[in-house]
Amino acid sequence: MEAVVENLPLYWKGFRTTLVLALVSGLIALVWGTILGAFRVSPVPPLRAFGTAYVEIVRNTPLTLVFFFFVFVWPQIGPSVPFFISAIAALSIYTASFVCEAVRSGINSVGVGQAEAARAVGLTFTQTLSIIIVPQALRTVVPPLINVFIALAKNTSVAGGFFVAELFGVARRLANAHPPDVIAVLIGVGIAYLVITIPAGVLAGYVERKVVFAR
Amino acid sequence: MSSVLYDTPGPRARRRSLIGSVVTGIAIAALLVFIVFRVAETGRIDAELWQVYTDPPKGSSAADVWTSLLINGLGATLRAAAVGGVLALAVGLVLVVLRMAKPRWVRYPATGIIEVFRGLPVILLMFFGVLGLGMPIFQGVVFGLVVYNAAVIGEILRAGIVSLPSGQAEAGSAIGLTQPQILFSILLPQAIRRMLPSLISQFVVLLKDTSLGFIIGYTELLRILRINTEFFGESYLFVLFFVGAAIYIAVNFLLSRVAIWLERRGSMKAAGGAVHADAEHAEAHAEGEQKP
Structure with missing residues (x-):
């Protein structure tokens, strides 16, 4: 127990690093994933193919492998970057494929009649998408997106295995430094993760119910 | 698929879109070629490096390399995934039975357990198994x-159970089945079938997560890549990584295809009316199911 109380500042630092990792890579993944989602429904076949290939490859790749690439392989073929940046790159690239799928299924969930009506009144592809489809797709997209971000918050823990001192990194360090207190140390870290994931899960459930009722 | 988003193109639009396709196609191809050239410049994909798969240096044979990759590496990955998958399904079944039980003192703890463990990173749970509970590495990985x-x-x-029409459970109690009988002989069999695609997607997630064992020192495919690199030298890292990644992607891709195939088959069987709409809904749900 002592190890936990004494090292509360370290926990706090790890918690902040986890949050920064999740927020920054979440933001990048949101933008990149939405662009990929647009690629996947666009009328330009090469863009569609690119979007599909990206999602199929990245979704079937373990996150650890993406980290392995950026931490070990990348320095051999490109400029070396700090581990924190590698972690953000890995998390963003990985999460973007899931954002893309959420966005795409949101767009597909909007009734066919909506797009047909938009075309019937003469709107172009861009107009149809931005005025008619996306505003309606957004509400269906939000709950799965929250789930993607919850998963991202948990996935930041992989960065701890690749030299970033976030929560799991702190857990490793403290566990090795205080062997008798291992269980208390790890439970402390677990609670820190739950502080992020459980409220976010409740929020996702709430939003989902609201969306369902509005339909 | 989403062709409703734009009109069937006329001759002018077709020409425009053809030009657009060619331009973006060339741009994407150019980008890829540029990347390959940049990597080639570093000398990490030189032809003699690839010989590690046919005629490796340092007195080892091609068979050694492939055995380490497929038997020791992929084999260990699949073993952890298989043991973990079977046990997870068994424990998951127990949890859902407790979760759906009538008495609160059974239902509430089960709900709590599900919510807590769903919210924790797998790597933390593996670490807890190894250091907190003193398990050997393999058991720790499987535990997580x-x-x-x-x-x-x-x-x-x-x-899956909640998505079933309430008439199913009502019909069960109308013919005098007890609550457990309704759950085991009516609700669960239907729920499992309905959720089979999601379950397989989850198994893909589980298979991917075995690679977390790399971090806590389980010798699986990633660790083998690292070991082989240390043996042959750092310059072989890229070619070794490339094939390792391809193996991972191929295995997961095949499993994902099975999930999609099952989905299609499932929705074809449930033809007609409301059931069909339901199945479609479940399908849309299952499609995005593979959690990051």
Whole structure:
């Protein structure tokens, strides 16, 4: 127990690093994933193919492998970057494929009649998408997106295995430094993760119910 | 698929879109070629490096390399995934039965367990197994996989049960079945079938998560890549990584295809009316199911 109380500042630092990792890579993944989602429904076949290939490859790749690439392989073929940046790159690239799928299924969930009506009144592809489809797709997209971000918050823990001192990194360090207190140390870290994931899960459930009722 | 988003193009639009396609196609191809050239410049994909797969240096044979990759590496990955998957399914079933039980003192703790373990990173659970509970590495990896995935599977099965029409359970009690009988002989079999695609997607997630074992020192495919690199030298890292990644992607891709195939088959069987709409809904749900 002592190890936990004494090292509360370290926990706090790890918690902040986890949050920064999740927020920054979440933001990048949101933008990149939405662009990929647009690629996947666009009328330009090469863009569609690119979007599909990206999602199929990245979704079937373990996150650890993406980290392995950026931490070990990348320095051999490109400029070396700090581990924190590698972690953000890995998390963003990985999460973007899931954002893309959420966005795409949101767009597909909007009734066919909506797009047909938009075309019937003469709107172009861009107009149809931005005025008619996306505003309606957004509400269906939000709950799965929250789930993607919850998963991202948990996935930041992989960065701890690749030299970033976030929560799991702190857990490793403290566990090795205080062997008798291992269980208390790890439970402390677990609670820190739950502080992020459980409220976010409740929020996702709430939003989902609201969306369902509005339909 | 989403062709409703734009009109069937006329001759002018077709020409425009052809030009657009060619331009973006060339741009993407140019980008890829540029990347390959940049990597080639570093000398990490030189032809003689690839010989590691046909005629490796340092007195080892091609068979050694492939054995380490497929038997020791992929084999260990699949073993952890298989043991973890079977146990997770079993524990997940127990959790959902407890979760759907009538008495609160059974239902509430089960709900709590599901919510807590769903919210924790798998790597933390593996670490807890190894350091906190003093398990050997393999058991620790499996422990992390089982605890997390059992909670997720419990939740998937519950969603499946909830999505069934209430008439199913009502018909069961009308013919005098007890609550457990209704659950085991009416609700669960249907829920499992309905959620089969989601369950397989979750198994893909589990298979991917075995690679977390790399971090806590389980010798699986990633660790073998590292070991082989140390043996042959750092310059071989890229070619070794490339094939390792391809193996991972191929295995997961095949499993994902099975999930999609099952989905299609499932929705074809449930033809007609409301059931069909339901199945479509479940399909849309299952499609985005593979959690990051």
